[in-house]
Amino acid sequence: MSWIPSRVLAFRHDPAARMLNVDLIAVAVAVMLPWSTSGVGIGMAIWFFAHVAVVEWRPFLRSLLRPICVLPIALVLLAAIGTLWSDAPWNARTYALSPTTKLLFLPFLFYHFERSTRGMWVFVGFLVSCALLVPVSWLVLLEPSLTLKGEDAERGIFVKNYIDQSQEFVLCTVVLAFPIIKLLRDEKIRQALLLTAVAVSFILNMAFVIVSRTALVTLPIMLAVFAMVHLRWRTNVLLFIAAVVLGALAWTLSPQLQATTERFSREYRIYKEFNQPTSIGLRLEFWEKSLRFFAEAPVIGHGTGSTRRLFEAAATGPAVLAQGYVIGNPHNQTLNVAVQWGTVGVVILYAMWFSHFSMFRGAGLAAWIGLMVVLQNVVSSLFNSHLFDFHEGWMYVIGVGVAGGMVLRARSGAAESSGTGSA
Template structure:
């Protein structure tokens, strides 16, 4: 890799490869590191600058898939002007949105590159290695990088169970496409290998740890795959099989039982005792956020205003649900609505749906991009995942790389289209 970087000064193809390899490195780091991803993307952008042709790039910005993320970030920047928060709070709230500015550059580069799939293979391999680390932590908890005795660290080597679950769900659903395609082509051995990899992710979520958001989004994403790529007889068979296997997994997995039981328990504790459970706090945050939105429905309260609004609305001690203060209402739509009103909501959903429409087609790249968008949209019902670091970068990298590959295929590039109907 160092030799490639050294020769890139004089060889345009080596410069392109250099940009691809840095993107691959970022994909490898994403399940493991935050600072590594941030530094890596800055280095990637600097490497891309050496290959960028200004006029074609500026023309590409006219596409809605590029323009809408820029408009959303611009709105967030303008929102600092009418916010009552301190300037430190305004800039801190602006920062999570700025990662969306990488999308036009990713579209542009991977529309030219033939190595976009390298990035996804690297991410899959890295997540697979993370499952190995997770199983090892179950056997020996001292291997975890989490604080000793942290109950949220069970089966977690690094980061947290929400990020880990998001990665494993995405890998599981994306693998469904090549598995079906390989089976259709009679490549049984390769299909069984990928099935084993997918099963590893599912077993880890079933018997080690899984987030409740993942429990909701996984069946939805699998249902989308079934409707899009399988015949109705196969759907019926797989639906029955999924129900049976799901019931069996719930029966034999204490972790899965505990996760599902917490839905009802947390809601009851919140309603009866006003205790700050996960579900209870979300209901509290959402109710107050709707009230904040109603107070400034057009342009919102401004960037970084959320925490101040919750501080003013807090009633009672912090140990009770009504007394909790937060800067993130755990819902992407409400997060945008409170700060930038209906204008922000329209831009957010226009961006999501423009990216969704980009991936309405055949082929593995289109399938990957579609699943990344759907996962982000559904999981953002319960979290502000577009603006969260890990899930936000999953979206930016996934949509940017897959989008570039789809654009390349549509313009006559070499990306295969393929199908997975069975």
């Protein structure tokens, strides 16, 4: 690794050094993702300009014709055009357009990591960064004054929030299952135990420090997909039994986990009986009204940035009650798109998700990472607009972009080898 500093400094004259710089910036962004919002935004801007210096424009422009690139671009274009028929103030239209623009990085990430051999560096950097966040979270639990979030900080949260932290820990946990199983099959016990310890540290933190309810839904679904794809049915039965026993044990031993699960029914009861704006109650209210807004403009929606104005018009009663609550985000990705851009937007959104799912069919760690990133985003977007949220949106863009480039590179290499062999 001693060659890295000299290669970095030689970027002006050496194309390989410029490629290395682009890779290292991507690694730095992945490392910052669990810790910093502004750092990620600035880092991705720097990455883009560094990448422009190494782009070969003709092959890049040809790569844009692939559905994995066309569909995210189409969604951003629809959001931009949707500002024309929205009757929201222009600042609201541009504010609603902004979260979609991160999807424009996907074609550049696909193209770069299809040519780079260092995509796995990005994921290792993210994993190490999340692993370091685990002991910090425990320290904040023991000494809350260490948090950077101030007096309103959630339990065990040093930076960001408990939803973002849970998303990171869930993704790392499930992704690690693949190399752990592979190492065990190759009888590399020490390496498997090390990765298992890392995965268990994420699970223990979620069980005994803090976890989001979205994570409680997404984690078992992602683990179930892993079992169906990578394990034999007898192993699945044994693991299912073990999971039920360990889950029941964790719930019994963890007051925090009990409180999180019991809050589901309590919040629903408070909402139905007293019309109070609980988290679950508000989601039901948002979804019901959003379906009504969608029915009013089912084809192309109400336009970009129109959601808050619609909720303001539909509010009944004071804001302290659920029916009077006003928001610009219905906490469901499909409804968020449907209200603003109608059926056209929903079709593009689902086509994009499907195209990215399809890209990750096959074997290999990169394909597994990409598959889990897409699956997590789709499932968690039932309860949030995670594709448009800053943190989860960048997890999707970076995860799918880097893993997608790695998968495309592996397939092109396999095709070349096959062609050489047949010749």
